[in-house]
Amino acid sequence: MTYEMIITRTEGADARKVGIVTLNRPKQLNALNNQLMDELGSALKAFDADDSVGCIILTGSEKAFAAGADIGAMAQYSFADVYNNDYITRNWEHIRSIRKPVIAAVSGFAVGGGCELAMMCDFIIAADNARFGQPEIKLGIIPGAGGTQRLPRAVGKAKAMELILTGRMMDALEAERAGLVSRVVPLEKLMDEALGAALMICSYGQPSVFAAKEAVNRSFDSGLSDGVMFERRLFHALFATEDQKEGMDAFVNKRKPAFKHR
Numbered sequence: 468m469t470y471e472m473i474i475t476r477t478e479g480a481d482a483r484k485v486g487i488v489t490l491n492r493p494k495q496l497n498a499l500n501n502q503l504m505d506e507l508g509s510a511l512k513a514f515d516a517d518d519s520v521g522c523i524i525l526t527g528s529e530k531a532f533a534a535g536a537d538i539g540a541m542a543q544y545s546f547a548d549v550y551n552n553d554y555i556t557r558n559w560e561h562i563r564s565i566r567k568p569v570i571a572a573v574s575g576f577a578v579g580g581g582c583e584l585a586m587m588c589d590f591i592i593a594a595d596n597a598r599f600g601q602p603e604i605k606l607g608i609i610p611g612a613g614g615t616q617r618l619p620r621a622v623g624k625a626k627a628m629e630l631i632l633t634g635r636m637m638d639a640l641e642a643e644r645a646g647l648v649s650r651v652v653p654l655e656k657l658m659d660e661a662l663g664a665a666l667m668i669c670s671y672g673q674p675s676v677f678a679a680k681e682a683v684n685r686s687f688d689s690g691l692s693d694g695v696m697f698e699r700r701l702f703h704a705l706f707a708t709e710d711q712k713e714g715m716d717a718f719v720n721k722r723k724p725a726f727k728h729r
């Protein structure tokens with residue numbers, strides 16, 4: 468598939484590389500429309516299926532990760548339009564099916580659907596100019612891509628409620644204090660830092676990377692006992708992999724492990 472609204476590339480010199488998707492509608496601050504979401508889903512699935520890729524980074528421009536769903540495209544829709552056509556649910560759910568870790572490298576605005584897209588990634592590294600918010604209330608709507616559910620889980624009910632009810636944006640430092648982002652880095656170092664984390668993940672055995680992601684995600688969807696039992700079973704299962712033998716043997720013999728991802 469050729470892309471018009473995103474750019475894809477890979478980085479890294481080792482066997483497993485980082486797949487990078489850059490949202491590229493700069494004049495509209497990467498406002499998310501149907502075509503962009505289709506292209507994003509296709510690119511993420513292609514990287515997920517590519518054995519030479521171990522981790523994915525999703526990023527935007529310096530000014531905007533994404534300023535939300537395309538308001539111009541939505542403006543004239545009626546209830547029947549959005550309900551009957553299940554408005555953009557189809558191509559907003561792709562990212563949730565990606566098994567490889569997806570890091571959001573966010574600079575500039577990540578608001579509305581842009582904030583929701585970042586929250587669908589596995590973790591967010593923010594540049595110091597990043598701004599996060601759910602301003603949908605100003606448009607007479609509410610967040611529609613999981614914002615009312617993921618934001619409270621990330622930052623707690625009080626701050627999520629305030630942000631969603633007032634439409635206020637928070638800066639990168641507030642987002643880090645609140646737990647929305649894993650860390651804040653200088654804008655000029657954003658991609659280097661995200662790449663460093665992604666390459667680190669690429670160097671580990673894929674079964675344990677998949678299992679870690681699945682287990683952490685399970686903590687959001689289940690009670691503590693079920694989540695711990697899920698983790699226990701995945702933990703036990705990893706003893707059936709060659710990578711577990713290799714990783715532990717390498718540690719015991721003080722050498723670097725050579726994971727085979729099996």
Ligand code: DAK
Nearest residue numbers: 494495496498534535536537538555556559579580611612
């Ligand atoms: N849509 C379309 N165009 C946008 C846009 C957007 N969301 N955001 C910005 N733009 C366009 C502006 O119209 C402007 O275009 P021109 O006038 O140059 O043609 C250009 O980008 C530059 O924007 P500004 O001139 O406004 O730039 P500023 O630096 O002054 O302000 C801003 C930046 C981010 C504060 C401002 O642009 C802004 O407030 N933008 C709107 C933010 C917003 O309200 N976002 C929420 C949209 S609602 C769902 C999935 C997703 C959603 C819902 C359901 N399902 C799966 C069911 C999501 C909904 C939303 O995100």
